[in-house]
Amino acid sequence: ADAAERLNDSDVTANLWEWNWKSISQACTTQLGPAGYGAVQVAPPQESVTLPTSVGGAHPWWEVYQPVSYRIESRLGTRDQFAAMVQACHTAGVRVYVDAVINHTAGSNNTYTSGYAGSTFDPKGFGYPAVPYTTTDFHHAGDGSCNDEDGQIDTWDDPAEVQNCELSGLSDLKTETAAVRGKIVTYLNDLIGLGVDGFRVDAAKHIPQDDFARIVAGLDTTTAEGVAPYIAQEVANGGTGSLAPGQYTRNGDVLGFSYADALKNHFTDGTLAELGGIPNWGLDLASADTAAMVVNHDTERDRNTLRYQDGTKYTLANYFMLAYPHGRPFLYDGFTFSDDNTGQSPPADDNGYVSDTDCTNSAWQCLTQSAAVKGMVAWRNTVQSATSAADFTATAGNVIGFRRGSLGWFGLNASAKASTATYPTGLPDGTYCDRITGVTSADGCTGSTVTVAGGKATVTIPAGSAVAVDVNATTTTGA
């Protein structure tokens, strides 16, 4: 095998949801790699159903969650474009995590029967010749595993129903059979062969943990870095007993829905002083098992979390997630949409093929490329080895600060007026360049500076903003 590839030493992922492969390739090269991101998450790459304009408006975003084959050929690009994207990201030092839809195929209610690569399928007859899957590869109402009379999940605390019946009418794979698992493993190993470094596992809550453990055991452990692929499982929170998020951690990390909910509550209620208590909140997952997030494509639509429409609060919550040591942060960028559910497609051509992302166009969201967020990624990478937040200080209503060992200090002001206070920073005396407003340059710092004397600094944090300083962004005084 080749020598392990050297990728960025960072636990930050940019989830570029429904961006096409060409655009992600470019983002890795020009933005994410240079900014020090550790990974990019991409939307489902397998062939999906292509729907007529009469369904969900023209080509709704959710087409990609209805697999019709495991060909890497989709509205986001060709197999060659996908492979080139993975290579470009690796060259830039960025890992690639794929959204893997393996619990189900398309819905049996479909009247349209072909996919983006031209494969045909028989939704009502549960036939997917391009995989191939036939009707015996799926759960059906009353077949002994799914006991619900219409075959749909409606009792959300019954493990047999949640895992063996249909989620949103989507044909549910019999992952308990070696034949089905074998096809899923072949798909995921094909992706690993193309260089993929990990998976966001769609609807993981709906796959029995033992079945998924067997799938994970079949995965190649030969990623570019010569390690097993990273796993982040999508397990909606609120489940009890064997359906609780914590019951899935033996198979990998789990998405931090309750963390995202808590961030929304605190940023909305103005109770930032309580954020210092995260380790004691009794969240449903430990930090080490959490794929932390402020938002994802589902929660920005159901409004359970903060989202780009929340403006400053949303931006500040993202800075906080990067600053505070809880889980591995997943930042999110999708596309602009309206809450009335019209126009559910990302920008695309008439056939559904997604347009190139243009961050100067308001149709796209590009927080991951903003100078301040990139500055916070650099800040997090600098302080990573200081594993806890110290000297958490709430100096005024909705103004907080804390340090990470002696490597960095972060302050956040979610109030409506500028705040000046003195904080213990833990930093060596000197002048530091704020990562939110500036970068260090030959002439010093392009943004505001913070001077530390005797370990303390008097800092003015503008309203609705933050200040972040660390030992890798010092500036020479008097330059």
Ligand code: LM2
């Ligand atoms: C997920 N995680 O577990 C995704 O994050 C979520 O976005 C997916 O739902 C879901 N699981 C299945 O992968 C989305 C969307 C659904 C949509 C499905 C499949 O939120 O509304 O369901 O993708 O495209 C659609 C229709 C639904 C229909 C179904 C089957 O909205 O009415 O059900 O297709 O044809 C009869």
Ligand code: CA
């Ligand atoms: Ca299932």
